[in-house]
Structure formats: C-alpha cells, structure tokens
Amino acid sequence: MNYEAIIGLEIHLQLLSESKLFSGAPTTYGKAPNSNVSPLDMAFPGAMPVLNKKCVIYAIRMVNALHMELDRLIRFDRKNYFYSDLAKGYQLTQFYHPIGKSGHLAINVNDGIKIIRINHLHMEEDSAKQIHSDNKTLLDFNRSGMGLIEIVSDPDIRNGKEARIFLEDIRDIAVSLGVSHGR
Numbered sequence: 531m532n533y534e535a536i537i538g539l540e541i542h543l544q545l546l547s548e549s550k551l552f553s554g555a556p557t558t559y560g561k562a563p564n565s566n567v568s569p570l571d572m573a574f575p576g577a578m579p580v581l582n583k584k585c586v587i588y589a590i591r592m593v594n595a596l597h598m599e600l601d602r603l604i605r606f607d608r609k610n611y612f613y614s615d616l617a618k619g620y621q622l623t624q625f626y627h628p629i630g631k632s633g634h635l636a637i638n639v640n641d642g643i644k645i646i647r648i649n650h651l652h653m654e655e656d657s658a659k660q661i662h663s664d665n666k667t668l669l670d671f672n673r674s675g676m677g678l679i680e681i682v683s684d685p686d687i688r689n690g691k692e693a694r695i696f697l698e699d700i701r702d703i704a705v706s707l708g709v710s711h712g713r
Contacts, residue, residue, distance in 0.1 A: 537693055538649075538685035541700055542678050543710040544656070545588045551655045551677035552579035552622060563670040571675040573617035581606075585677035588709040589629050589653050592679055595703050596648050598633030606653075615658040615669060623654035623680075635703075637695045646696050647684035654678050679709075 548557060553568040570577040586604060593600050605627040608620040630651035636643050656676040661668040681700060687693050704710040 535688050535690075536685045537687035537689075539681075539683045539687065539693065539696065541681040541683075541697065543592075543681070543700075543704050543712070545585050545677040545679060546708060546710055547582055547584040547588070547677055549582055549584075550675035551582050551585050551653065553577075553675050554580075555675065557676055561672060563668075563672065566672040567674065571617070571671055573619075579622065582677060585653060586629075588677075588707075589651065589679050591707045591709055592681070592704065593630035593633070593651055595707060596630065596633040596635055596651065596681070598630035598648060598651060601627055601629055601631065603627050604629065609654075613657070614667060615660050615674075617658065617671065617674065621655060621657065624652035628652035635696065635699060637692065637699055639692055639695060644686075644692065646686045646692075649682045649684050651679055651681045654680060 549555060550557060550571065553570040555568040555571055556566050558566060570579055590600065605624065606622045607625040609623045609625055610620045612619055628650035633648035634645050635648060636645050656673050656678050658674040659670040659672070661670060683696070687696060701712040705712040
C-alpha cells in the first residue's frame with residue numbers, strides 16, 4: 531500500500547516573560563515545587579487575571595515574523611475541561627479570536643522554496659506539571675499560568691524532513707526575536 535503523508539503541526543512555545551500570562555508570579559525555572567505561584571494560578575476565589583503586556587508584545591513579534599494578519603481585538607476565552615493539572619477547570623486561551631491569522635513561512639527544501647501556510651497563532655496559559663511516582667500523581671503549579679503561544683500550520687507538510695525544517699525555522703525565529711528560549 532502507498533500512503534501520502536499530509537501533516538499539519540501545532541507548536542507550543544513558552545514565552546520569555548519574567549511573570550506569567552495573567553499573574554505576577556515569577557517564571558523562574560528550577561524552583562522548589564509550588565513556590566512560583568499566585569492565588570490566580572491556584573484558582574483561589576476572587577483572584578482576577580491581569581494580562582501581561584510583554585506576552586502580547588512577544589506574540590505580535592511572531593505574528594509579524596510569520597506574515598500574519600494581526601487581530602486588533604485581544605480577547606481570551608475559557609476552554610473548559612476537567613483535568614488534575616488545571617486547578618480552575620478551564621484554560622484561558624484565544625480560542626475564538628487568535629491574535630494572528632493567515633500567515634506563512636517559506637522553508638528551504640531540496641534546494642527549493644516551499645511555502646507552509648500558518649492557520650493561526652494564539653496566546654494561552656500553560657497548565658501545571660504532573661509528576662507520576664509510586665501509584666500517585668503529584669502536582670507542581672509553578673508552570674501553571676505560564677504564557678504560551680500556539681502556532682497552528684495548515685496541512686502543507688508532506689514528510690518528516692519538511693516538518694523538521696519548519697520546526698527548526700520557527701524555533702530560530704522565536705529565539706532570534708527574543709520571544710522564547712526555544713526548548
């Protein structure tokens with residue numbers, strides 16, 4: 531049997547801001563579990579989100595670099611689902627109004643240029659980290675609320691080599707713009 535690979539990618543990049551997407555809690559890596567948290571990250575009643583301007587600026591940099599249409603409306607939605615690493619029971623994300631739409635990235639493949647269309651780019655908050663050990667699951671909320679951008683390509687990629695080149699190019703752009711560490 532012959533099959534044709536048709537690949538679209540969903541890429542999550544953690545933003546390099548010093549505080550989380552909606553709280554002032556620090557984003558310092560490697561701290562003791564549950565030490566970089568705020569009442570909002572832990573879903574305490576009455577905690578109100580405040581959007582991190584630096585995360586918006588980073589998202590706009592990527593939108594521009596990927597030749598996307600910038601949506602002037604910055605709006606977040608609740609994506610509701612129950613999972614142990616999501617204290618609020620929902621994730622704040624730009625589900626209906628992504629900050630960027632209809633972009634592209636030209637990649638160099640086999641001494642030629644191929645255009646990979648990008649459907650949209652949106653901001654969202656990360657969930658907590660689950661640590662599975664000895665028949666139990668522990669939760670570290672240090673990562674909860676971290677600012678992410680999610681880049682969603684159209685299914686224009688036809689093989690693993692093209693996927694690798696596309697991912698490496700996205701990473702290189704994000705790192706060179708100072709938007710993400712690219713790990």
